[in-house]
Amino acid sequence: xxxxxxxxxxxxxxxxxxxxxxxxxxxxxxxxxxxxxxxxxxxxxxxxxxxxxxxxxxxxxxxxxxxxxxxxxxxxxxxxxxxxxxxxxxxxxxxxxxxxxxxxxxxxxxxxxxxxxxxxxxxxxxxxxxxxxxxxxxxxxxxxxxxxxxxxxxxxxxxxxxxxxxxxxxxxxxxxxxxxxxxxxxxxxxxxxxxxxxxxxxxxxxxxxxxxxxxxxxxxxxxxxxxxxxxxxxxxxxxxxxxxxxxxxxxxxxxxxxxxxxxxxxxxxxxxxxxxxxxxxxxxxxxxxxxxxxxxxxxxxxxxxxxxxxxxxxxxxxxxxxxxxxxxxxxxxxxxxxxxxxx
Amino acid sequence: xxxxxxxxxxxxxxxxxxxxxxxxxxxxxxxxxxxxxxxxxxxxxxxxxxxxxxxxxxxxxxxxxxxxxxxxxxxxxxxxxxxxxxxxxxxxxxxxxxxxxxxxxxxxxxxxxxxxxxxxxxxxxxxxxxxxxxxxxxxxxxxxxxxxxxxxxxxxxxxxxxxxxxxxxxxxxxxxxxxxxxxxxxxxxxxxxxxxxxxxxxxxxxxxxxxxxxxxxxxxxxxxxxxxxxxxxxxxxxxxxxxxxxxxxxxxxxxxxxxxxxxxxxxxxxxxxxxxxxxxxxxxxxxxxxxxxxxxxxxx
Numbered sequence: 001x002x003x004x005x006x007x008x009x010x011x012x013x014x015x016x017x018x019x020x021x022x023x024x025x026x027x028x029x030x031x032x033x034x035x036x037x038x039x040x041x042x043x044x045x046x047x048x049x050x051x052x053x054x055x056x057x058x059x060x061x062x063x064x065x066x067x068x069x070x071x072x073x074x075x076x077x078x079x080x081x082x083x084x085x086x087x088x089x090x091x092x093x094x095x096x097x098x099x100x101x102x103x104x105x106x107x108x109x110x111x112x113x114x115x116x117x118x119x120x121x122x123x124x125x126x127x128x129x130x131x132x133x134x135x136x137x138x139x140x141x142x143x144x145x146x147x148x149x150x151x152x153x154x155x156x157x158x159x160x161x162x163x164x165x166x167x168x169x170x171x172x173x174x175x176x177x178x179x180x181x182x183x184x185x186x187x188x189x190x191x192x193x194x195x196x197x198x199x200x201x202x203x204x205x206x207x208x209x210x211x212x213x214x215x216x217x218x219x220x221x222x223x224x225x226x227x228x229x230x231x232x233x234x235x236x237x238x239x240x241x242x243x244x245x246x247x248x249x250x251x252x253x254x255x256x257x258x259x260x261x262x263x264x265x266x267x268x269x270x271x272x273x274x275x276x277x278x279x280x281x282x283x284x285x286x287x288x289x290x291x292x293x294x295x296x297x298x299x300x301x302x303x304x305x306x307x308x309x310x311x312x313x314x315x316x317x318x319x320x321x322x323x324x325x326x327x328x329x330x331x332x333x334x335x336x337x338x339x340x341x342x343x
Numbered sequence: 344x345x346x347x348x349x350x351x352x353x354x355x356x357x358x359x360x361x362x363x364x365x366x367x368x369x370x371x372x373x374x375x376x377x378x379x380x381x382x383x384x385x386x387x388x389x390x391x392x393x394x395x396x397x398x399x400x401x402x403x404x405x406x407x408x409x410x411x412x413x414x415x416x417x418x419x420x421x422x423x424x425x426x427x428x429x430x431x432x433x434x435x436x437x438x439x440x441x442x443x444x445x446x447x448x449x450x451x452x453x454x455x456x457x458x459x460x461x462x463x464x465x466x467x468x469x470x471x472x473x474x475x476x477x478x479x480x481x482x483x484x485x486x487x488x489x490x491x492x493x494x495x496x497x498x499x500x501x502x503x504x505x506x507x508x509x510x511x512x513x514x515x516x517x518x519x520x521x522x523x524x525x526x527x528x529x530x531x532x533x534x535x536x537x538x539x540x541x542x543x544x545x546x547x548x549x550x551x552x553x554x555x556x557x558x559x560x561x562x563x564x565x566x567x568x569x570x571x572x573x574x575x576x577x578x579x580x581x582x583x584x585x586x587x588x589x590x591x592x593x594x595x596x597x598x599x600x601x602x603x604x605x606x607x608x609x610x611x612x613x614x615x616x617x618x619x620x621x622x623x624x625x626x627x628x629x630x631x632x633x634x635x636x637x638x639x640x641x642x643x
Contacts, residue, residue, distance in 0.1 A: 074537055098543045106541050114534035118367055118556050128542035156361040163370075164362060177538065 019086045020047035021217045022054075022071060022185055026080035029066050038295045040066040042241035043080070045322070048234075050184070053211060053218035055232035055249075057225060057264070061292060063241040065109075065189055068221045072106045072187045073097060084185070102132050105178035109190040111170035115162040121173050122148075122158025128180040147176040151206060168199035175206065179214070188220045192227060204230055225268045229253065234328070237261045240292050240303040243322060247329035255340050257331040259308050263288045302334065310335050310342045371560075374635035381631020387624035395445045398438035406435040406591040414607045427596065427610045428603050436596050437617055443592040445621070447508050448574035454512025455573065456566045459519025460555070466520070467527025468550050474524070481517050489514040490579065497585045504587045511576045515569060522565055526558035533557075560636030567629035571622040578618050593618050 029041040041063040048054040056064045069075035071082055073089065082090045089100050105128075108114035115124055125147055129140045145155045151172040162170055171191060178186055188207065192200040208231055210216060222228050228235055229249060236246040237260065245258040256262045267288075288307045293299050299306065305315040315334055322330045325338040335342040375381055404410060409430040410422060417425040417433075424433040466477040496510035530536060531554065539553050580586060581594030582601070593614040600610035 069537075072541055074541055101541060101543045106538070108534040108538060110534060114538050116535045116539070116553060116557070120364065127539070131543045131548075154361070159364045160362065161364060161366055163367075164365060174538075177542070181542070 018049070021050040021085055022048040022219065023083040023086075024067075024071060024080070025083075027067060027070060027077055027082065028079040029063070029070050029075050030078045033296065036296050039241050039298065040295060041070065042298075044238070044241075044243055046236050046243065046246060048185070048217055048219060050217055051211075051215055052234065053220055053232040055220045055222060055228035055235040056238060057222055057228055057235060058238035059223055059292065061240070061295065062238040063295075064221050064223075064238045067238070068106075068187045068189050068219055071185075071219055072104050073100065074106070098132060102134065102181040103183050104185045104187065105181060105183040106187040106189060107171070107174050107178045107191045110194045111167055111174050112162075112194070114174050115170055117162055119161070120158060121153075121160050121162065121165070124162075124173060125158075125176045125180055128177060132181050134181050143180070147179055150179065150210070151176045166199075167195050168202055171195060171199075171203050172206070175203075175210070179210070183216075185217045185219065188218055190221050190223065193222065193224065200227070207231060225264055237264065240295060240298060242303065242332065244304065244333070245329075245331045246322065248327070251327055251329045255329075257325060257329065257336040257338065257340060258304075258333045259310050259336075259342075260288070260304050302332075371632075371635040375631050378631045378634060380627050381634070384624045384627020384631060387620060388628055391441065391621050391624060392445070394438065395442040399442060402435060402438050404432045404435040406431060406439040408432075414603060414610070416607070417609050424613055425607070425609050427600050428607065433596070433610060433613060436591050437593065437613060440591045440593045440596055440614065441617060441621075443504065443587075443590045444574055444577060444594065444618070447504055447511070447577045447592065448570055450508040451511035451515070451573035451577065452566055452570035454508060455516045455519055455569045456562065458512065458516035460523050460562065462516070463520040463523025463525075464527055464550055464555065467524035468531060468546070468554065470528070477520075478524075481520050484514065485517045487514065490576075493576065493580060494583065494585055497580060502585050502587050504590055507577060507580060507585075507587060510580075511573050515572065515576070519562070519565055519569065522561060523558060526561060527554055530554045530557055560632075563636065564629050564633045567625055567632060571625040571629070574618065574622055574625075 024047065025045050027041055027044045028039065031038045031040055044063075044067055046054065046056075056067060058064045066075055070077050073082075073092075077090050080090070081088060084100060084103060089096075092100060115121075119127075122144055126140060126144045129135065129143060134140075135143060144158065148155050148158065153169065153172050153176070157165075157169075162173070165173065175191075191207065192203050195203060204227065207218070211218060211231075218231070220228060220232055232249055234246070234248050235252050236243045237252075237258065238244070239260050245252070245256065245261045247257075252261065253265065256265055288309075290307050293303060293306060299316070301314075301316040301318055302308070302311070302320050305311040308315065312335065318334060320332045320334045322332045323336075324330050325336070331338075337343045404422075410432050411420050411426045411430050413426060413428050413430040415422065415426040415430075417423060419425065422432045422434060424437070427433055427436065462477050462481060466474040466481075492514050493507075493510040496513065497506055500506045500510075527550075536549060536553055539549055544553065577586070577592065578594030578597065581592050582598040584598055586592055586595040586598065596614040597611045600607060604611050
């Protein structure tokens, strides 16, 4: 594919300059299990402009991690389309897939599980350079050392084995590995949720600095709104395999439209609120009860209806589509009126 | 403005000494060393191996020659352990037989592990239809009576050492295959395997260079124990008269002297003790390895 000469975007049939780096449309992922098929991701659309961080939030089982794995081609998409820089990568294989993997890397959730316990830290970071043939062989050792320095590790630590590092240091090794091939998009699958709170901030700051310095684009998965708020430009909230609300960060926190988003924001522990309301009982109005329905047997209609304080009969029969509410905000709720109330 | 610059990042860390690298294998050895029974087993095993390797060169009496009166008891002649029913030196038989027994046991165990790991790795890694097909084959071998099948193989193809090792290996790989399969199914879903895939590793690399080394601990234990079983198996075949007639082995000495057990206790007791000690040594080492390599006993 050749890069089109500079010309008015409308005159060219090629990809416009501001095409998102990652464009996901109608993504579905299914897993066969005993007794049926789990629709882990049931039709998800989002796009991430280059240089931005996009947060995907939801509770366990919402399909956020599966959606992320599909974007990194580590889970197979059953339907839909994943475009990277305008190029369809949903079903590529072989040489094309390897080339795509250089551009999309992933940072895993549990740094205790994501590093091969039998390999030295230096070998772990070097492996992507060898497997994906990045740069000349003679320069790879220097690149590994530079990567160690970039993530705040010392070159002498290359000879150590993963069990000799702390959780935060291990996650730094995981980040160095992800950066090795010089990727454009990094999928961060809950990169701090397995770490101590004090270490979480260090890793989040590291990720923020790397994004700024290297011009990275993030697809950031988390169940923790505070973490996403720290790092992301745009946020999508998932519930049982679908996006229920998508908005720029500011709008989402200022004016959440979906009852589930409101409940999540309400439930998130906040230092400000704790200080501001010292002595006063926490407001519990929007706390939600119960568990999400089984993805093996999703209910008809809105998946959240069973736990929603605003649900009416129509919610139990009609699947709400994602509606654009202006200002980049979209919500999949039949009753949301776009101003924070319910019709 | 003479204010000091605002500190925007943490001050550089003081240069802490970097510890010595400690590989998982070294960790396991430290654990193993602290296990008394396992160390006794290891010493015993080394003794048996040294005997099998050097004994025949140091003790020059042939195990096949008639050297004295038949059924001479221990201590009654220059042949310390006495003679068997045709007047062969029992000590020479034990020394030479040890080598044969260990070679057959070891190669049968190696074959067991090779077939078992190959079948188990493919079944566990690929899953689905490949898993289904391979597991049906495994079940087929599992339901066959082991000793009977080995006897048939040896009788059909001749009782040479190679055939005996193949017969034992061919009937005992199924449990190794199942163990390998389960380990592969578990490790396949680990994030570090996903991470390798995300940096473009091939299936072959994932199976042999990433998953297999991490599946090794239980497989090493199982290999050690199957070496013990293989020795017993070989002794059993030889006892039944299906040993290699050209090679003295511990089982064969017992089998040969079986009719005279009431008149010459020594001719069956000493080779029996030798088998017992060798298998005990292997079991102790296997148990020690199990403890040393078991990740649940170790901190993450």
